[in-house]
Amino acid sequence: MHFLLEIEADFELNRSMQFFLRLKCLSLGQAIVWPTLFPIAEVTSASGSCLQPLCECLDDTVAQDVASFLHLKSNWADLDKAKKLLLAVETTVRARVTAEVAKLNICDPQVQVWLRRVEELQLDAIEEDYSQLRNYSCLGQCTIHAHRRTSIGMSVVEALDEANKLIEEGRRFKKFGFKPLHKIVDPLPQIETFGLETMLSQLHDLFEMGDSDIIGVWGQGGVGKTTLLHVFNNDLEKKTHDYQIVIFIEVSNSETLNTVEIQQTISDRLNLPWNDAEPIAKRARFLIKALARKRFVILLDDVRKKFRLEDVGIPTPDTKSQSKLILTSRYQEVCFQMNAQRSLITMQILGNDASWELFSSKLNKEASAAVESLGSQTWKRAMRLAHSIKIAQSCGGLPLALNVIGTAVAGLEESEWKSAEDAIDTNMKNIEGVDEMFGRLKYSYDRLTPTQQQCFLYCTLFPEYGSISKEQLVDYWLAEGLLLNDREKGYQIIRSLVSACLLQASVSMSTKVKMHHVIRQMGLWLVNKSDIKFLVQPGMALDKAPSAGQWNKATRISIMSNNITELSFSPKCKNVTTLLIQNNPNLNKMSYGFFRTMSSLKVLDLSHTAITSFPECDALVALEHLNLSHTHIVTLPERLWLLKELRHLDLSVTVELVYVLCNFSKLHKLKVFNLFRSHYGIRDFDNLNLDSLKELLFLGITIYEKDALKKLNMSRPLAKSTHRLNLKYLVADAELTTSHLQFLTLSVLPSLESVLVAPMSHNFQYIRKLIISQCPKLLNITWVRRLRLLERLVISHCDRMLEIFEDQEDEEQCGEQLKLQDHASDKQEDQAIVETSRNDTGQNDFPKLRLVVLTGLKKLRSICKQREFPCLETLRVEDCPNLRSIPLSCTHNYGKQKQICGSVDWWEKLQWEHREEVACLDNKYFIPI
DSSP: OHHHHHHHHHHOOOHHHHHHHHHHHHHOTTTTTHHHHSOGGGOOHHHHHHTHHHHHTSOHHHHHHHHHHHTHHHHHHHHHHHHHHHHHHHHHHHHHHHHHHHTTOEEOHHHHHHHHHHHHOOHHHHHHHHHHHTTOOSHHHHHHTHHHHHHHHHHHHHHHHHHHHHHHHHHHOOOOEEOOOOOSBOOOOOOOOSSOHHHHHHHHHHHHSTTOOEEEEEOOTTSSHHHHHHHHHHHHHHSOOOOSEEEEEEOOOSSSOOHHHHHHHHHHHHTOOOOTTSOHHHHHHHHHHHHHTSOEEEEEEOOOSOOOHHHHTOOOOOTTTTOEEEEEESOHHHHHHTTOTTSEEEOOOOOHHHHHHHHHHTSOHHHHHTTTOSTTSOHHHHHHHHHHHHHHHTTTTOHHHHHHHHHHTTTOOGGGHHHHHHHHHHHHHTOOSSOHHHHHHHHHHHTSOHHHHHHHHHGGGSOSSSOEEHHHHHHHHHHHTSSTTOHHHHHHHHHHHHHTTSSEEOSSOTTEEEOOHHHHHHHHHHHHTSSOOEEEOTTSOOSSOOOGGGGTTOSEEEOOSSOOOEEOSOOOOTTOOEEEOOSOTTOOEEOTTTTTTOTTOOEEEOOSSOOOSOOOOTTOTTOOEEEOTTOOOOBOOTTGGGOTTOOEEEOTTOTTOOBOOSOGGGOTTOOEEEOTTOSSOBSOGGGTTGGGOTTOOEEEEEEOOHHHHHHHHHOHHHHHHEEEEEEESOOSSEEEEESSOOEEEEEOOTTEEEEEEOOOTTTTTTOOEEEEEOOTTOOOOGGGGGOTTOOEEEEEOOTTOOBSOOSSOOSOOOSEEEEEEEOSOTTTTTOOOOOOOTTOOOTTOOSSOOEEEEESOTTOOBSOOOOOOTTOOEEEEESOTTOOOOSOOTTSOOSSOOEEEEOHHHHHHOOOSSTHHHHHHHHHTEEEO
């Protein structure tokens, strides 16, 4: 006993070890010599087990110390295994997070916390301490380090416990990231401002005033109103405020307000469903309800004429709602008429300093350096500076002109500056009665290639408001012969015009561009000064067409987007190459000889009109592009086959077309042929002889008969060219083979009970939109889970459908079937048709799905089980009385903020796994309809 006490005094063992040795001394005669026989660093589990009864007598804290002391070696072995396993789990988690970040998603906060805990687990430090401890083995050393051993033992136990917890938690993760929540402010392209500070400060001051519900900003075109609104929009993103949504809308209306485009912008920002067939007034009421639930800020850019906010779907802001509306206009009276008379800002042109600052910002670095010090410049550089200052001053303080001209002269050589100044001066001096700015802007146009110039002037055919489809522009330019069959060159020209500030990228849609009204007016001015003649009157609310005499010398004519009802004359315009009449919804009459003299016509667009017949077409021998989509045409001319230069023929959504007299096989140059969703359904391909169309690249078609579908499958070129397909009135038990299908419609198929999909790696990989309607025997559409790029799904009036997607498919299917097979490769062509695998877990279903619309499904009870929908924006349910659950919950993260649209009665009857989900989804997403 004396020896034991001496050890305690000399080496100051910790409390637990002192207690442990005292107990051993009292119970066993050999306790005093035990440490000399078994070095503490090598205590085995056996020796520990023999002491277990003693440990059970100790309090918890002491018992843990003793256990960690005795089992250090085995605990360390367990920790080493856990360390390796945790590293494997961490590697997997980080890889999944990296994949989410690559898709611009946000790492899940729970995963972030887990990764931080893994980083804070200091296993390397513990390993170093343990390695040092193992170097000691004799009694004195082991006794000296008993306190250290106990401390390390406890650290190992704690680390092992934390590592095991992290491993278990890491294995349970199912989601690793999600798209950012819908932003209150959608940032606009940042534009550097010059001289707008005072007006921007005014706007912020008015905005902060409680009684400034509607604020107006007015000034001449090109003075910087849009720039001011862009900067203000982005400022709202940086500041703390109570607003729930900020919406920037490009109004740009002339005589005809583009209500549909305004409504679409609002719907997109609110992630609301969009139905093309819905009346404008009904949609407006719906938008008012949606906006009334929020405290909003709406920015209306370029209002040309008074309109009622409620007519487009905007509730008028007032002090009670605390919402705000800011509008810009070229006309002060429009601001007054829109009730902004009490909160009005007048835009001023830039002063000399701000003008020069803006202009010089467009120059290259070498030219800008010349401004810094006149004294250090050579004579040539001083002259260049003088010329550049005169050019900047000629822009009259107008930001648009300064931007365009500055961009145009940015890279000039020293020898070119005097020529640039002379060119601008000449244009101004030789033109009387025309806005001087056009002469200043013309220099930028002069630097374009001849083809770029023609493409730029072509853009003036479109209305002054709204956007222009890039694809449509390229289609027209191809038909006009401006691109020499090089489609990509068309998109390059669009990019060059945007780069030169002659076109603007659309804020809301990457597929469209727009033209500033000042630039458009300059383009029309250039046309009037040249040998070419345009007749341009689009979007002017005309109810009568221009007189026949105005058509005579025109080479391009645009009267699109008006209210014209008839074209009852026969104009004499042998030089016209483009005629754009689309979007005249009341046009239902054209004279029989209307095209009689148009032998040079290459582009003809009559889409979205009410015409029922097509005039005599024998003279249209040069026509390459003909668009009759969305018309009420009943039959095609018998001699349409004479149009042998035709490359693009669009007959989609011709709801009255019942008879085709012509033989399309003679249109050998046809590249695009679209009969998608036309009432004229193909019953016999022999009537069309499409096999002879060797250059066909795009086919949209409606098929009524099983035999016609078989012939489409048999023709490899046609099957490969089929991008849009509508199967209607078709007897089921058929097979569809295609490889580039993008839109598929299955409608009025009374016998269809199931759809089978071949399990190929490329199976229907391009389908983006699927519409299924009036298939009364169809029970579900589980096969749709294979459509990896599907974005829009619309199902209506399928009376027996009980659920949309089964999570496990039945192996046996009866009744008539439609088999879908892909022509992914020759080797896969003969592969057997089988069903979707039952092992499909559904975890990666619908990666692109944005919209689901369910209408008139009387027996529908379920959509599918709850799951992730990474891109889902909108679920719309109408007249589905038995649907009592939806596969959405607050426990899942969805890629984009959804809108769940349906009747209040349906919403209140939904059943939820957790009741709190009702309030969560109601507050965030539900919109009553």
